Amino acid sequence: MRTLILNGSPRKEGNTSALVDKIVEKLRAGGIEPTVVSLYDKDIKGCCNCGACQKAVLKDHCTMKDDMARVYEEFLYAETVILASPIYMWQMTPCALAVLNRLHALCQAGDFSYNAMKGKRMAFVSTMGDGVECADSAVTGVMDMCDYFKMDYRGTVRIPCAKRDDILSGKYDETIDSFVSKL
C-alpha cells in the first residue's frame, strides 16, 4: 500500500511528529514504508482561486508555482494519505489547510468529469492540548471533503492533552494499532 503522510506540525520534535513516528513504526511493522512530507517548511500558499483548474485539467495541476508541485506528485502516487496536524485554534494548521485547498485542482467539481482524488484512502490524525472535542471541526472538515470528492475516509486518531513522551512511551499504541489496521 503506497502511503503518504503529510505532517502539518511546525515542530520536528513535537507531539504530532511523535504521533507520526509511531504511525510510521506501526506501518513498517506491517511491511509498509510510508513517505513522510513535512509541510511547515515548504513554500505552499493557499489557493488563489484563479479558476484555471476548474476550466481545464492543467498539466502541472495548478497555476501557482511552489512546493505544492511535489505534494501533488506524492499525493497522486499514493493510495493512502494520512494528514497529521496539531490543533491550533480548533483547526488544523495553516500549512495543512493550504494543502487541502490546493487539492481542489485535482477535481473539476462542477461535473466531476475529472477527479484524481476519487477512491483515495484518506485519514486525519491530530494532537491537541485539551480534549478531543477540540478537533471536531478539523475532523468534520476532512470527512466532508472526503465525502464530496468521493475519497475513502479511513478514520482518525486524536491525542488529547498531548505529551510527546506519552506518545512515544506507547500509551496510545492500542489506539494507533487499531487506526493503522483500518487504513
Ligand SMILES: Cc1cc2nc3c(=O)[nH]c(=O)nc-3n(C[C@H](O)[C@H](O)[C@H](O)COP(=O)(O)O)c2cc1C
Ligand atoms: C497557536 C496554538 C493554538 C492552539 N490551539 C489549541 C486548541 O484550540 N485546542 C487545543 O486543544 N490545543 C491547542 N493548542 C495546543 C496544541 O494543539 C498541542 O500542544 C499540540 O499537541 C501541539 O502539537 P505540536 O507539538 O505538533 O505542535 C494550540 C497550540 C498553539 C501553539
